[in-house]
Amino acid sequence: MSASMSRPPFDQMDRKYTCLCGNLHIRKGARVVAVLLVIFTAANIVFSFTRTSTIAIYTLMTSAFAVVVFGSLLYGTYKEKRLYLVPYLVFQIISVGITVIVLLSFIIAIAVKSNMVIELAKDIGGVNIHVSQKQLDSDLATFTVLFILALCLGGLLQAYFFEIIYSFYGFLHDRECSFNFNFESTPTIPAPETVFGSTGTTNGVPPPYQDQQ
Numbered sequence: 001m002s003a004s005m006s007r008p009p010f011d012q013m014d015r016k017y018t019c020l021c022g023n024l025h026i027r028k029g030a031r032v033v034a035v036l037l038v039i040f041t042a043a044n045i046v047f048s049f050t051r052t053s054t055i056a057i058y059t060l061m062t063s064a065f066a067v068v069v070f071g072s073l074l075y076g077t078y079k080e081k082r083l084y085l086v087p088y089l090v091f092q093i094i095s096v097g098i099t100v101i102v103l104l105s106f107i108i109a110i111a112v113k114s115n116m117v118i119e120l121a122k123d124i125g126g127v128n129i130h131v132s133q134k135q136l137d138s139d140l141a142t143f144t145v146l147f148i149l150a151l152c153l154g155g156l157l158q159a160y161f162f163e164i165i166y167s168f169y170g171f172l173h174d175r176e177c178s179f180n181f182n183f184e185s186t187p188t189i190p191a192p193e194t195v196f197g198s199t200g201t202t203n204g205v206p207p208p209y210q211d212q213q
Contacts, residue, residue, distance in 0.1 A: 013025075088165055106148065125139075
């Protein structure tokens with residue numbers, strides 16, 4: 001069996017290279033994710049200035065790192081460079097892990113009635129703690145539900161974005177391997193020779209006929 005038949009040809013329109021239930025090609029999906037992440041980062045920076053100074057400083061520090069990662073992702077998706085996707089993939093794995101840890105810590109803080117919940121409600125949710133106890137309990141309950149939902153939805157969204165970018169990484173890898181395979185498996189066609197050989201001819205005229213002239 002020839003080498004060209006040992007591997008199926010690369011088909012960039014294969015359904016496995018799609019996202020959103022097969023409605024969008026993975027190339028476009030990865031670019032949409034990259035643009036959305038840049039927009040989310042900018043919106044997060046703007047939102048942080050409406051919170052306390054602690055939240056603003058923390059957001060600016062994390063955003064400085066995120067700009068580099070998401071900028072690399074944006075470049076990698078549009079230029080279709082696999083290596084530029086790696087920082088985001090590593091960053092997203094760490095980010096999902098941190099989200100899970102924060103969620104578990106928050107649930108534990110609720111169980112032990114820690115003051116951390118009140119501090120988070122004040123810093124992030126803008127809850128006024130100088131109200132009646134009944135109103136404060138109601139505001140804290142609302143903040144708790146919304147915060148847990150935000151963490152869960154954010155974690156799922158991060159995981160889905162990771163899946164899209166990782167699939168795009170696999171798409172680029174398969175395409176590169178297909179190009180290399182086709183190049184290496186292409187046979188080299190030697191120059192044609194006459195029945196008299198290639199060394200003893202002049203302009204395709206047999207030597208005996210040349211001697212007769």
